[in-house]
Amino acid sequence: AQSVTQPDIHITVSEGASLELRCNYSYGATPYLFWYVQSPGQGLQLLLKYFSGDTLVQGIKGFEAEFKRSQSSFNLRKPSVHWSDAAEYFCAVGEGNTGFQKLVFGTGTRLLVSP
Amino acid sequence: GAGVSQTPSNKVTEKGKYVELRCDPISGHTALYWYRQSLGQGPEFLIYFQGTGAADDSGLPNDRFFAVRPEGSVSTLKIQRTERGDSAVYLCASSLGGRAHTGELFFGEGSRLTVL
Numbered sequence: 275a276q277s278v279t280q281p282d283i284h285i286t287v288s289e290g291a292s293l294e295l296r297c298n299y300s301y302g303a304t305p306y307l308f309w310y311v312q313s314p315g316q317g318l319q320l321l322l323k324y325f326s327g328d329t330l331v332q333g334i335k336g337f338e339a340e341f342k343r344s345q346s347s348f349n350l351r352k353p354s355v356h357w358s359d360a361a362e363y364f365c366a367v368g369e370g371n372t373g374f375q376k377l378v379f380g381t382g383t384r385l386l387v388s389p
Numbered sequence: 390g391a392g393v394s395q396t397p398s399n400k401v402t403e404k405g406k407y408v409e410l411r412c413d414p415i416s417g418h419t420a421l422y423w424y425r426q427s428l429g430q431g432p433e434f435l436i437y438f439q440g441t442g443a444a445d446d447s448g449l450p451n452d453r454f455f456a457v458r459p460e461g462s463v464s465t466l467k468i469q470r471t472e473r474g475d476s477a478v479y480l481c482a483s484s485l486g487g488r489a490h491t492g493e494l495f496f497g498e499g500s501r502l503t504v505l
Contacts, residue, residue, distance in 0.1 A: 278431075306492065317393065317496035318432070318480070325492065364431050374492045375420065376445060379431030 276301045278365050280380035287355050288388050295350040295383050297365030306368030307348045308377065309339055313361040321363075323374075324348065335359070360387045391415060393497035395481050401503045402471055410466040410500045414483030421464050422494060423456055424480040432480055438464060439486050471504045478502070 277300045287293050299305055307324040322333025329341040339350045348365060362382045368374035394413040402408055414421050420439050424432035434448040438458045446456070453471075458464040468475055478501050482494040 308492070310496075315498065317498050318482075318494075319496070320493045323492050366431070368492070374490070374494075375422070375437045376434050376448075377424075377432075377494070378434070381429065381431050 276305070276367050276369060276378045278367050278378055278380035280363075280365055280383050282383045283381070284384045284386065286386040286388055289357050290354050293350075293352045293355045293359070293385070295363050295365075295385070297348045297350065297380060298346050299348065299365070299367045300346065301367055304343075306374045307339075307341060308366040308368065308374070309333065309337070309348075309350050310364045310366060310379075311335075311361050312364065312382075318364065321350070355385075355387055357387045357389070360385055393481055393483050393495055395479075395497040395500050397500055398498065399501045399503075401505065403505050404471060404473060406471050406504075408468045408471055408502060410468075410479050410481075410502070412464045412466070412481030412483075412497060414462065414464070414481070415495055417485070418483035418495070419461065419486035420484045420490065421458060422482040422484075423464070423466050424482065426478045426480055426499070428477075435466070435479075468502075471502075473504050476502055476504045 279298045309321040310318040312318045321337045324341045362384045364382045366377040366379045369376040396411045422437050423435040426432045436446040441461045453469045455467045478499040480499045482496045
């Protein structure tokens, strides 16, 4: 079975500082990989996705992620964090047989932004 | 609005009662999904519909859980004989289906179920 590990439960970053959220996955073939953000009172929103091709993918709100097959990682980055980025971030992998209809999520990383 | 709508947003019930949770997807989205998010966990897949039929219900935990989508739009998740362990936020999502699927799921805000 596939699994996703997000080792950091909470991360605090100063506003304007850079951010990296870690994600490791377990899957035999090339996975479909996703990052979603969950803000209070809002539904989960897709930040970016990786299916194939260029291993550095750009997303919305200035986020990017890099797929590293050798490390089974798909870390999320942002060069300068804004207070509005405070939220919970989920990494997910799509099951191969069904593509991306069935997602396996990590446990999430809560981002706190300090002034 | 034009997003995924879920009702009720909050439901408190007693152990053993029957509960229905409703999801109204984005217009034109043929695929619909139910996930469950327990406290401190990521969403967990329950079931996926393509049109009116359940294409994958492998995530339903047991036969107390059932979901329908009779006309290929609105879906209802039904939970019989609720247990305290069913307490969670139930998330619904929709997407384009088939070859039009871009990989993005559009989630509603969820229905928070509390079983006393």
